Amino acid sequence: MKRILINLFLMVVAFIIQNCIFPLLPFLSASPNLLLIFTFSLGFIHGKEAGMLYGFFAGLLTDLFGGGPFGFYSLLYVYIGYVNGSFTQYYYEDYITLPLILSIGNELAYNLYIYVFRFLIRKRLDVLYYLKNIIVPEIIFTVVTTLLLYRLFLFISRKLEEMEQRRDSNFV
């Protein structure tokens, strides 16, 4: 329980950094999607149900920011949490290749979802332009950030587990 609350708190922090700090940095031509990294990492480490929970929370935060119908992002993030959670059987602590591949897949799915449901349905057909100018830069930034953040998540979740174990053994 405590672990879930700490993770949810970290997600709010990530959301605020993403919306308030990144836009201030003029040298960032694209910005990494921290909430997406959070959802997929936690799903991958802790499994489907955790992935859906954190995904739903991340989606709610994004939906609450405004713009578009409510629930649009929640739906997407729930599925991202679920799909990445189902890879948890291949989860192995020091294995970074699969998380990176997942990260690329997630970014691609996330951006295509926005493109199809918010742009393509309004007859914006120039897929290549959007791919080159928006999707690819964001994928690159997010993958680089994943390299750094994924290790941090592993560290945090290991610490939290240790804390819980220590507390349990105190009771015994």
Add this chain to the structure above:
Amino acid sequence: METKRSKYILAGLTLLCVLLIGISSLQDGFMDPLRAGVGYLLVPIQSGVNAVGSGIYEDLTDMAALREAQIENEELKTRVSELTEENNRLQAEQQELQRLRELYELDQDYMQYETIGARVIAKDSGDWFQIFRINKGSQDGVQVDSNVIAGGGLVGIVTDVGANYATVRSIIDDLSRVSAMGIRTGDKCIVAGDLTLYNEGRLRITNITTDGDIQDGDQIITSNISSKFLPGILVGYAADITIDPERLTKSGYLIPAAEFDDLQEVLVIVGTKDTGDSELGALEGSGS
């Protein structure tokens, strides 16, 4: 067992989200109470983080800027004296103009709006949407559809408002449509945001009638028939106007008057346009 349960959860959450999407796209403002409630909690944090972040960034750039500023200061001092002189002359002319206007009883409708200043505290992440949040809300008199200006030009329109925050969709957003006109002839047109033109810093002008006289370099202002935008706000300057292939309309590009790259402070016009007829300007609006 675990997988079965998680499938049920997935189905449940999917249903919930689809329902929410359905209800909120049919009925605007359905989730506003929740948005406003979370706004109460998040906006003070966002404002704080933004202030600290920009503070640190300014400190870093301050040192570098100091030397430049000293040189610039010298130049500006001479410029000030030049301008003071010019200003005196212009004031005299302004008074003369005032007198003549009163003689002709000309209305001064345009650009006499009451504004309040607001700070941009958050931006939509990702490059798909040009939406940002400001730290003034219904407490300060901001309403949905309030017009937002900066640097002498139109910036956007308020789409969503809470007690202490408001969400603004800028005119460069792909969904944005502004009913506008050329200042010289009053010919109507539509100024539309387009993500594919975003990097060039341009917007699209469409729906000019073939005999409409809008030329390159003309000032484009918000039109008096617009349902959401107050009339007479400068939007930008027309460029590359050409006749469309089907020869019924003309279209071209617009270079906006406001700078969107580095938007920090904006002015919100208090009060919205009251047309009493929502049918007017059906072409513009959210498109959602």
